[in-house]
Amino acid sequence: MPFDARALxxxxxxxxxxxxxxxxxxxxxxxxxxATVPSDDPERIARxxxxxxxxxxxxxxxxxxxxxIRELHARAGEGRVLAGxxxxxxxxxxxGAMTVKRAIHTNSRGPLREVALGLGEHSELVRRVLTALDxxxxxxxxxxxxxxxxxxxxxxxxxxxxxRVTATLEKWADVLQEHIVTIRRDRYVLxxxxxxxxxxxxxxxxxxxxxxxxxxxxxxxxxxxxxxARLLLDEEAEVRRILTELSGLLAGDAEVPMTLxxxxxxxxxxxxxxxxxxxxxxxxxxSADHSYDLREARHPLIENPVPNDLALGETKLLLITGxxxxxxxxxxxxxxxxxxxxxxxxxxAAASARxxxxxxxxxxxxxxxxxxxxxxxxASHLKHLRFVLRHAAPDTLVLIDELGSGTDPExxxxxxxxxxxxxLAQDARGVITSHLSPLKLFALETPGLKNASMGFDLTDLxxxxxxxxxxxGRSYALAIARRMGLPGEVLARAEELLGPDAGLMERxxxxxxxxxxxxxxxxxxxxxxxxxxxxxxxxxxQARETLEARRNEMLAEAAQKAETLYADAIExxxxxxxxxxxxxxxxxxxxxxxxxxxxxxxxxxAPPTPREERGDPIRVGSRVDVPAYxxxxxxxxxxxxxxxxxxxxxxxxxxxxxxRLQPEPTVKAPRPTFAGTAPSRFENELQLRGLGVEEAVExxxxxxxxxxxxxxxxxxxxHGKGQGVLRRLxxxxxxxxxxxxxxxxAEANQGGxxxxxxxxKR
Numbered sequence: 001m002p003f004d005a006r007a008l009x010x011x012x013x014x015x016x017x018x019x020x021x022x023x024x025x026x027x028x029x030x031x032x033x034x035a036t037v038p039s040d041d042p043e044r045i046a047r048x049x050x051x052x053x054x055x056x057x058x059x060x061x062x063x064x065x066x067x068x069i070r071e072l073h074a075r076a077g078e079g080r081v082l083a084g085x086x087x088x089x090x091x092x093x094x095x096g097a098m099t100v101k102r103a104i105h106t107n108s109r110g111p112l113r114e115v116a117l118g119l120g121e122h123s124e125l126v127r128r129v130l131t132a133l134d135x136x137x138x139x140x141x142x143x144x145x146x147x148x149x150x151x152x153x154x155x156x157x158x159x160x161x162x163x164r165v166t167a168t169l170e171k172w173a174d175v176l177q178e179h180i181v182t183i184r185r186d187r188y189v190l191x192x193x194x195x196x197x198x199x200x201x202x203x204x205x206x207x208x209x210x211x212x213x214x215x216x217x218x219x220x221x222x223x224x225x226x227x228x229a230r231l232l233l234d235e236e237a238e239v240r241r242i243l244t245e246l247s248g249l250l251a252g253d254a255e256v257p258m259t260l261x262x263x264x265x266x267x268x269x270x271x272x273x274x275x276x277x278x279x280x281x282x283x284x285x286x287s288a289d290h291s292y293d294l295r296e297a298r299h300p301l302i303e304n305p306v307p308n309d310l311a312l313g314e315t316k317l318l319l320i321t322g323x324x325x326x327x328x329x330x331x332x333x334x335x336x337x338x339x340x341x342x343x344x345x346x347x348x349a350a351a352s353a354r355x356x357x358x359x360x361x362x363x364x365x366x367x368x369x370x371x372x373x374x375x376x377x378x379a380s381h382l383k384h385l386r387f388v389l390r391h392a393a394p395d396t397l398v399l400i401d402e403l404g405s406g407t408d409p410e411x412x413x414x415x416x417x418x419x420x421x422x423x424l425a426q427d428a429r430g431v432i433t434s435h436l437s438p439l440k441l442f443a444l445e446t447p448g449l450k451n452a453s454m455g456f457d458l459t460d461l462x463x464x465x466x467x468x469x470x471x472x473g474r475s476y477a478l479a480i481a482r483r484m485g486l487p488g489e490v491l492a493r494a495e496e497l498l499g500p501d502a503g504l505m506e507r508x509x510x511x512x513x514x515x516x517x518x519x520x521x522x523x524x525x526x527x528x529x530x531x532x533x534x535x536x537x538x539x540x541x542q543a544r545e546t547l548e549a550r551r552n553e554m555l556a557e558a559a560q561k562a563e564t565l566y567a568d569a570i571e572x573x574x575x576x577x578x579x580x581x582x583x584x585x586x587x588x589x590x591x592x593x594x595x596x597x598x599x600x601x602x603x604x605x606a607p608p609t610p611r612e613e614r615g616d617p618i619r620v621g622s623r624v625d626v627p628a629y630x631x632x633x634x635x636x637x638x639x640x641x642x643x644x645x646x647x648x649x650x651x652x653x654x655x656x657x658x659x660r661l662q663p664e665p666t667v668k669a670p671r672p673t674f675a676g677t678a679p680s681r682f683e684n685e686l687q688l689r690g691l692g693v694e695e696a697v698e699x700x701x702x703x704x705x706x707x708x709x710x711x712x713x714x715x716x717x718x719h720g721k722g723q724g725v726l727r728r729l730x731x732x733x734x735x736x737x738x739x740x741x742x743x744x745x746a747e748a749n750q751g752g753x754x755x756x757x758x759x760x761k762r
Contacts, residue, residue, distance in 0.1 A: 003038050003360055010365040011336040015301055023274040025063040029267020038343035042357045048345025054110035055273035063267045066096040076251035081244045084137030090250055091129035094122040097259050118262030120255025129246055139239045147238045154231045161188045161224045168218050175199050177213045187225045189215040272346050281347035287356040290394045290429055296351035299334045306465035310335055312429045316448040320433045322473025326454035327465035328433040329401050336399050358397050362388040365401040378406035392423055398430030413438040424448050440472035623662040623690050634722055646722050689720040697733050708739040713760035721754040
């Protein structure tokens with residue numbers, strides 16, 4: 001069902017269409033903009049919003065210069081011959097459309113590529129027209145061989161005629177009106193005085209408007225003029241043939257209508273994108289239910305509007321009350337325009353918006369008294385309200401302005417309440433504005449109906465246009481009158497006439513306003529305190545990060561320094577090993593080796609360890625006791641609080657809390673001695689269980705170097721069994737170390753696959 005046109009007009013939607021039209025680059029797009037209507041198809045709406053987003057952030061559409069050539073195409077289709085300028089207009093427009101198509105396919109990966117498929121291929125037509133016509137629409141000489149031949153003959157003939165006529169000027173000088181050669185009706189002639197025309201032998205071709213001059217073709221050039229006339233007729237016929245052929249090509253291009261329709265569609269999409277940028281609009285989201293949620297929504301047609309939040313969900317109907325000129329109607333229209341723009345595939349005037357797809361917007365807005373239909377203002381409202389009640393449903397939006405006005409207030413309030421009850425029973429959603437005080441009390445007691453008001457500054461006697469949900473509005477009539485200086489006795493009498501109930505209502509509302517203001521001030525103070533606390537926390541976090549960064553830098557510097565010292569020590573060991581080949585130097589070298597080994601072990605950098613979270617040191621590779629199994633093993637995997645532990649030949653899953661961390665094994669620093677100098681204290685067993693791969697390989701490299709220098713062999717490397725990963729990687733290294741003669745597993749009773757015996761070259 002199409003949207004009610006009267007609703008679109010009441011919500012000023014034609015002004016939105018005008019704004020779109022003004023931003024179109026072509027008349028094709030402007031036409032579509034002026035015909036834009038909301039859709040109730042969710043898929044179409046989502047697709048059109050995607051297209052606008054692509055135009056905003058994907059590809060810039062440039063459609064300027066493309067003309068509406070539908071009428072030219074239709075005339076050509078009727079068999080009519082188009083002028084050169086008209087054919088040029090068609091060719092330029094179709095060429096521009098193809099340029100847009102290429103730009104979209106090059107720069108866009110979004111939905112505009114699908115739209116651009118509607119742009120046809122018109123290369124042959126464009127090529128033929130542009131090669132046959134010049135920039136002014138004239139047919140080029142080389143448009144055909146015949147035309148080239150005709151024009152090559154015409155120009156020399158014209159020159160011969162001019163020369164011959166010029167030669168007769170002196171002969172007829174005394175009878176000429178002017179001493180010139182001119183052309184009339186495509187024939188070269190002389191301007192002869194009317195009174196002496198009989199003296200010239202020739203043909204009268206034309207006369208001046210005054211009758212004082214006759215244009216005479218001298219008899220001597222008549223044959224030449226006749227030849228020129230024949231050539232010109234042939235040229236004209238050939239030009240017409242070419243234009244007829246080009247017009248036929250345009251008529252036969254069946255893709256032209258689709259191309260023009262697609263140009264209009266792309267132009268409309270580009271206009272929506274420009275409007276979104278110009279008005280700072282945002283893309284709405286679709287609400288899966290019948291709820292509405294707009295944040296910082298504003299009326300797009302009002303200059304410097306006050307943004308407000310609007311929500312309908314559990315609150316089905318929002319009743320806005322308050323003084324005139326306070327912004328009630330503008331707020332109502334803000335919601336209506338947001339819904340209409342969304343369903344036209346447009347962005348909306350809100351910081352964020354979540355809107356349903358409605359079947360129709362039902363409105364009763366404005367004063368529509370009809371003299372012709374003999375309807376009063378009230379009767380006109382009733383006519384519209386009858387339409388609203390007939391069609392209201394969860395998938396419609398109801399917008400009623402000044403409900404209950406135009407008649408007796410008591411009867412109007414009763415009728416308004418009955419209408420609201422009916423709308424609630426129909427599960428309708430919408431916004432209603434009114435001045436009637438009984439409706440405020442009704443809203444306080446009715447589920448699904450909520451009071452709201454527009455703010456008013458009593459100090460300056462002006463509206464703030466801020467929507468205050470949950471608080472009924474006041475008329476402020478007496479307050480404004482008091483501020484304006486009306487006599488006190490008049491105001492007192494007015495309050496007396498209002499009665500105690502009305503006065504009580506105003507006092508209650510006034511008290512609520514004060515409490516609301518106090519609460520708002522308290523919330524602002526709390527918000528300020530929270531911002532200050534967050535700023536302090538941010539400063540503390542930044543300081544902590546700075547300290548952490550400095551700590552890491554210092555650790556890195558220390559590690560680098562230690563690594564350098566360690567490398568220097570190893571280099572000295574190599575040097576001393578070479579010197580140890582000399583028997584005389586062996587005792588002193590061996591002593592230096594022992595000292596360097598000890599110093600190198602102290603200076604060697606500790607492997608980096610990640611910072612432990614929650615003080616938990618357990619990580620993959622840790623050795624742990626598992627009391628439930630009465631055994632010890634190595635952690636293979638960590639999955640949150642669940643661990644996978646290798647216990648001998650089996651893997652078990654246990655909780656983190658059910659294991660105890662074993663102290664990390666340490667590698668005893670070998671203390672080398674050499675025979676003949678002192679008893680050797682070289683430790684031929686190297687414990688590598690629990691170490692990372694890089695650390696274990698480095699320990700093995702150092703131990704092999706020491707054993708080789710001290711002529712100690714074999715070396716017993718304890719790496720454990722586990723999954724065999726460490727064993728395999730250590731053996732890969734042993735294959736590359738030239739100081740290793742051979743290696744093999746230990747005997748079964750001495751460790752088996754968990755120990756590798758390394759024989760060192762001597």
